[in-house]
Amino acid sequence: MTEEARWWQTPVEYIKGVGPRRAELLRLEAGIHTAGDLISHFPYRHLDRSRIDLAAELREGQAFAQLKGRLTNIRWVERGPHRRLSATLTDRSGTVELTWFQGLKFIRQSLVEGAEYLVFGRPVKLGYTFSLAHPEMERTTVGGPVRRLGLMPLYSTTEKMKKAGLDSKGLEAIIRRLLDALPFTFSETLSPDVVASARLISRHEALRQAHFPDSQESLMAAVRRLKFEELFFLRLQLLRLNLGRKQEKPGIEVVRVNRLVKEFYENHLPFRLTGAQIRVLREIREDMATGRQMSRLLQGDVGSGKTMVALLAMLSVVDAGFQACLMAPTEILAQQHYFALEALLRPLRVPVALLTGSTSRSARQEILPALAEGRLPIITGTHALLEEEVRFHNLALAVIDEQHRFGVAQRGRMWQKNDIPPHILIMTATPIPRTLALTVYGDLDVSLLDELPPGRKPVITRLLKETQRRELTALVRTELEKGRQVYWVFPLIEESEKLDYTPLVRGFEEVQKEFPGWEAAMLHGRMTPGEKEQVMQRFATGQAQILVATTVIEVGVNVPNASVMVIEHAERFGLAQLHQLRGRVGRGAEQSFCFLVASPGLSREGLQRLQIMSQTQDGFRLAEEDLRLRGSGDVEGTRQSGNVRLRIADLSRDLDILQEADACARAVLAGDPFLVSPLHEPLRRTLHTLRQAESFWKNIA
Numbered sequence: 045m046t047e048e049a050r051w052w053q054t055p056v057e058y059i060k061g062v063g064p065r066r067a068e069l070l071r072l073e074a075g076i077h078t079a080g081d082l083i084s085h086f087p088y089r090h091l092d093r094s095r096i097d098l099a100a101e102l103r104e105g106q107a108f109a110q111l112k113g114r115l116t117n118i119r120w121v122e123r124g125p126h127r128r129l130s131a132t133l134t135d136r137s138g139t140v141e142l143t144w145f146q147g148l149k150f151i152r153q154s155l156v157e158g159a160e161y162l163v164f165g166r167p168v169k170l171g172y173t174f175s176l177a178h179p180e181m182e183r184t185t186v187g188g189p190v191r192r193l194g195l196m197p198l199y200s201t202t203e204k205m206k207k208a209g210l211d212s213k214g215l216e217a218i219i220r221r222l223l224d225a226l227p228f229t230f231s232e233t234l235s236p237d238v239v240a241s242a243r244l245i246s247r248h249e250a251l252r253q254a255h256f257p258d259s260q261e262s263l264m265a266a267v268r269r270l271k272f273e274e275l276f277f278l279r280l281q282l283l284r285l286n287l288g289r290k291q292e293k294p295g296i297e298v299v300r301v302n303r304l305v306k307e308f309y310e311n312h313l314p315f316r317l318t319g320a321q322i323r324v325l326r327e328i329r330e331d332m333a334t335g336r337q338m339s340r341l342l343q344g345d346v347g348s349g350k351t352m353v354a355l356l357a358m359l360s361v362v363d364a365g366f367q368a369c370l371m372a373p374t375e376i377l378a379q380q381h382y383f384a385l386e387a388l389l390r391p392l393r394v395p396v397a398l399l400t401g402s403t404s405r406s407a408r409q410e411i412l413p414a415l416a417e418g419r420l421p422i423i424t425g426t427h428a429l430l431e432e433e434v435r436f437h438n439l440a441l442a443v444i445d446e447q448h449r450f451g452v453a454q455r456g457r458m459w460q461k462n463d464i465p466p467h468i469l470i471m472t473a474t475p476i477p478r479t480l481a482l483t484v485y486g487d488l489d490v491s492l493l494d495e496l497p498p499g500r501k502p503v504i505t506r507l508l509k510e511t512q513r514r515e516l517t518a519l520v521r522t523e524l525e526k527g528r529q530v531y532w533v534f535p536l537i538e539e540s541e542k543l544d545y546t547p548l549v550r551g552f553e554e555v556q557k558e559f560p561g562w563e564a565a566m567l568h569g570r571m572t573p574g575e576k577e578q579v580m581q582r583f584a585t586g587q588a589q590i591l592v593a594t595t596v597i598e599v600g601v602n603v604p605n606a607s608v609m610v611i612e613h614a615e616r617f618g619l620a621q622l623h624q625l626r627g628r629v630g631r632g633a634e635q636s637f638c639f640l641v642a643s644p645g646l647s648r649e650g651l652q653r654l655q656i657m658s659q660t661q662d663g664f665r666l667a668e669e670d671l672r673l674r675g676s677g678d679v680e681g682t683r684q685s686g687n688v689r690l691r692i693a694d695l696s697r698d699l700d701i702l703q704e705a706d707a708c709a710r711a712v713l714a715g716d717p718f719l720v721s722p723l724h725e726p727l728r729r730t731l732h733t734l735r736q737a738e739s740f741w742k743n744i745a
């Protein structure tokens with residue numbers, strides 16, 4: 045081990061200024077075990093302490109203020125049984141109040157009436173003046189602060205740590221001492237070609253400047269360098285894993301036969317495929333013919349026609365003499381797929397079956413042997429397909445629709461259905477930004493359906509307030525009179541783990557009262573699969589014109605004549621979810637509408653979210669906004685795949701750096717896939733270290 049590696053592993057209790065008790069706290073409260081962990085505990089922000097605020101210019105909500113002024117009127121204030129200490133600080137613009145509640149005796153003794161102080165704290169408005177509770181105080185000498193204060197690091201700590209002197213200041217002192225006494229220069233982890241092409245500062249410089257920057261610019265350069273490094277190695281590992289998978293995992297070789305595909309294409313295709321559908325199909329079919337296993341993510345915005353891609357991919361597999369399955373996250377969706385596939389495949393005389401949790405015993409007894417003996421080429425269903433007793437004769441392709449409802453473990457179970465794992469095609473409408481998808485689904489190839497079928501009109505989206513309900517009713521009635529159908533969605537209220545259906549049921553009654561001439565139906569998750577199917581059928585066939593529902597209709601439902609989507613309490617939904625809901629309309633040639641009804645007392649953030657909805661239909665843009673507003677932890681799809689935990693980079697903010705790091709990692713691997721070039725020695729060494737640090741892998745799903 046090098047001196048540096050040994051230093052990096054130094055247990056915290058041996059670091060100057062720490063000791064056993066604080067070491068324990070650092071480990072338990074902050075997960076800091078070693079010197080390396082401590083250096084990687086980066087400040088969450090820096091405060092510019094070279095700036096002096098003026099009392100008259102303080103703003104409400106300002107996180108911190110630094111003032112310089114004369115201290116007067118030090119006094120005791122009695123409030124019932126409580127006593128506090130107050131003082132007034134006066135600068136050339138005005139005054140602020142300073143207050144203390146604890147440690148009063150000691151503080152009182154240290155304050156000098158009439159002296160000039162540099163004061164630092166959080167200003168809170170009380171009446172007309174601002175007040176700072178327990179501010180940091182420092183006497184100034186005549187003409188300025190006692191020491192030069194630049195960018196001050198702020199470290200996250202906990203209450204327990206603070207009590208042991210490990211507040212931000214305490215951590216700062218320990219880290220500063222550690223860096224000042226460093227007996228070597230931090231070695232470079234990136235290779236010179238990468239450093240040069242991404243224009244990065246050295247790692248040694250970055251580690252110091254990230255804590256104690258000389259300027260705003262050097263702070264930014266340091267943070268960018270460290271984020272880049274983190275994301276670069278994340279991508280490098282995943283890309284290499286992907287290379288490895290392609291070389292190692294054999295797959296079923298699906299040779300091109302083109303009998304059924306050709307017949308379907310020439311005689312039964314109900315429309316012309318879009319350019320994107322053709323391209324993606326080619327990608328899938330080429331991938332399945334290589335003899336290696338395909339693991340492909342098909343991303344396509346709502347309504348981009350993923351089902352047809354799945355159908356044609358499955359037909360290619362059947363052409364080659366294999367079986368295929370299509371798995372959906374809900375009963376409703378599985379049924380819908382079944383009806384659609386059955387109708388399309390009937391003229392080809394390709395049998396299809398449906399298997400869900402509510403499939404009857406007798407139906408099962410027919411389906412299961414047919415599947416095991418290979419008489420049934422295509423099956424669609426829910427997770428029921430993953431059950432032990434479901435055996436295939438020769439499953440070559442598993443299509444998984446709307447994957448974000450499936451966990452990674454379930455994906456794995458699909459692989460075990462054959463000796464040779466089937467090809468996997470995961471279809472999702474959740475428009476995870478491509479770069480994030482790359483990171484989250486690191487082991488998958490990505491195909492993009494980035495074109496909607498022609499003739500789609502953008503959905504007119506309007507934000508309505510409770511007071512505009514009359515107008516809403518009139519708008520909906522106009523559409524009903526034209527023969528269109530309407531979705532009316534209510535959020536489910538979660539009350540201490542119990543779901544409350546009252547708003548939905550009330551809403552249903554209101555809708556029935558408001559539109560007496562039309563037939564309304566109600567759909568929610570607590571109904572039995574049979575009931576759900578009945579309701580969906582009534583709506584799909586037009587017997588019911590209004591479907592009052594919870595978000596069970598969110599994913600995938602396809603009723604082209606439905607052209608109005610009303611969403612009650614729209615602010616309770618995330619952008620991704622609203623986009624999914626809106627995607628249920630605008631599927632036919634008619635002009636469609638989406639009405640977002642906002643509750644009274646909408647927050648600013650809520651309003652912002654709904655306004656974005658009415659401004660764009662671009663799922664990717666919405667996803668990025670969602671990411672920005674909520675952070676990557678909340679993006680659909682990242683949850684089940686296990687969040688990628690990072691020390692310094694933040695996937696919701698650093699997409700641009702991720703993109704750059706990804707491009708760099710690809711460029712390196714394109715020229716030197718096994719990293720054998722001496723130039724790439726630092727990369728090899730770092731990957732080796734990362735592999736040893738098991739924790740890195742634990743953080744990736």
Ligand code: ADP
Nearest residue numbers: 315316317318346347348349350351352497602
């Ligand atoms: P999603 O990608 O959201 O699953 P679907 O597969 O449900 O979308 O397709 C949405 C609608 O568009 C369906 O009614 C489907 O029949 C239709 N569709 C799909 N591809 C085309 C196409 N190339 N041209 C016209 N309509 C299409």
Ligand code: MG
Nearest residue numbers: 350351445600
């Ligand atoms: Mg779909």
